Amino acid sequence: QVQFVQSGAEVKKPGASVRVSCKASGYILTTYTYAIHWVRQAPGQSLEWMGGINTGNANTKYSQNFQDRVAITRDTSASTVYMDLSSLRFEDTAVYYCARAIDGYSYSGMDVWGQGTTVTVSS
Amino acid sequence: DIQMTQSPSSLSASVGDRVTITCRASQSISSHLNWYQQKPGKAPKLLIYAASRMQGGVPSRFSGSGSGTDFTLTISSLQPEDFAIYFCQQSNSTWTFGQGTKVEVK
Numbered sequence: 001q002v003q004f005v006q007s008g009a010e011v012k013k014p015g016a017s018v019r020v021s022c023k024a025s026g027y028i029l030t031t032y033t034y035a036i037h038w039v040r041q042a043p044g045q046s047l048e049w050m051g052g053i054n055t056g057n058a059n060t061k062y063s064q065n066f067q068d069r070v071a072i073t074r075d076t077s078a079s080t081v082y083m084d085l086s087s088l089r090f091e092d093t094a095v096y097y098c099a100r101a102i103d104g105y106s107y108s109g110m111d112v113w114g115q116g117t118t119v120t121v122s123s
Numbered sequence: 124d125i126q127m128t129q130s131p132s133s134l135s136a137s138v139g140d141r142v143t144i145t146c147r148a149s150q151s152i153s154s155h156l157n158w159y160q161q162k163p164g165k166a167p168k169l170l171i172y173a174a175s176r177m178q179g180g181v182p183s184r185f186s187g188s189g190s191g192t193d194f195t196l197t198i199s200s201l202q203p204e205d206f207a208i209y210f211c212q213q214s215n216s217t218w219t220f221g222q223g224t225k226v227e228v229k
Contacts (some may be wrong), residue, residue, distance in 0.1 A: 037218070047167065047210060049218035063217065064124075097166055106214050109157035109172035110185075116166055 002027040004036075004098050004114035011120045017086040020117045022098030024079045025048075035103035036081045037110060038072060040094040050096075053081060054103045070101030088121045095119075125149050125213050129221035135229040142198040143226045146211035151191045155215035158187055158196045161223075162207045171196065172211075200227070 007021040022036060037052035050064035053072045060072050071084045081098060095116040102108035126149040136142050146156065155176040159167035169178045171187035174194060184199045198205055206228055211221040 039218075046222045047212075047220040049220070061217070066203035099166075101214070106153075106155040107173040107176075108214060109159075109169040109178070109212070110167070111169050111172075111178065113168075 002112045004100070004112060006081060006096075006098060006114040007119045009118040009120070011122060012088050013058070013123055014088055014121055016088050017084060018088060018119050020083045020085075020096050020098075020119065022081045022083070024081070027079075027100075028072060029055045029076045029079045029081075033102060034074075034100050036074070037099050038070075038083045038096060039099055039110070040096045042091070042094040050083070052101070052103075056083070061113050085119075087116060087117075090121050092119065093121045103113075124154060124220055125216055127211055127219055127221040128188035129209075129211055129224050130225060132153045132222065133225040135226060135227050136201050137229045138201055138203055140201045140229075142201050142205075142208055142226060144196045144198070146189075146194045146221050147148055147213075148192045148194075148213055152213045154190050155213055156187075156189065156194045157214060159207075159210045159212065160207045161210065167210060
């Protein structure tokens with residue numbers, strides 16, 4: 001059974017950076033078939049795609065809304081994908097999710113999700 | 124970017140009701156449309172992918188239809204566990220979500 005377990009809640013000051021991790025179990029992270037994506041949800045708001053990484057070749061794709069501030073990486077030995085977000089602003093306060101989808105296949109949805117990590121940006 | 128617009132933003136319904144939620148894309152997305160259910164404090168759950176294909180384990184009362192720009196999610200007979208927020212998502216060009224439809228108890 002594929003499962004993603006994310007790191008715990010974070011509180012950061014404006015201008016700081018945050019790293020959120022997503023550890024996979026029941027899933028071989030080196031497979032080229034899937035990508036792990038990051039999606040965030042501000043309080044009471046909809047969902048926003050940030051970017052994703054093909055877990056086999058580490059190719060990444062980012063939303064233009066986060067292009068300069070987000071980096072997604074993977075550590076296959078740790079079966080973990082990381083999302084780094086820099087230059088944090090108050091409006092980055094949100095729950096951050098990792099989720100899996102078939103890479104490069106437009107008929108795929110995100111079928112497995114992590115439990116979410118709350119990031120709070122506060123002075 | 125492709126914009127996704129859901130309607131209604133909320134609706135009130137009773138157990139046993141037939142519920143329909145619509146989603147419109149700002150340009151044609153073929154059948155690259157997915158539907159999710161989200162309950163409070165939980166991650167979204169994939170219900171329907173490729174507009175009409177049911178994800179494994181999803182009850183058959185859920186169905187999806189549409190192609191191009193107009194899509195529909197239907198719950199044929201609403202059950203107590205179906206009160207939640209539903210999101211559409213296009214996967215034609217990167218990923219964007221609709222604003223959500225909250226299904227509440229009437």
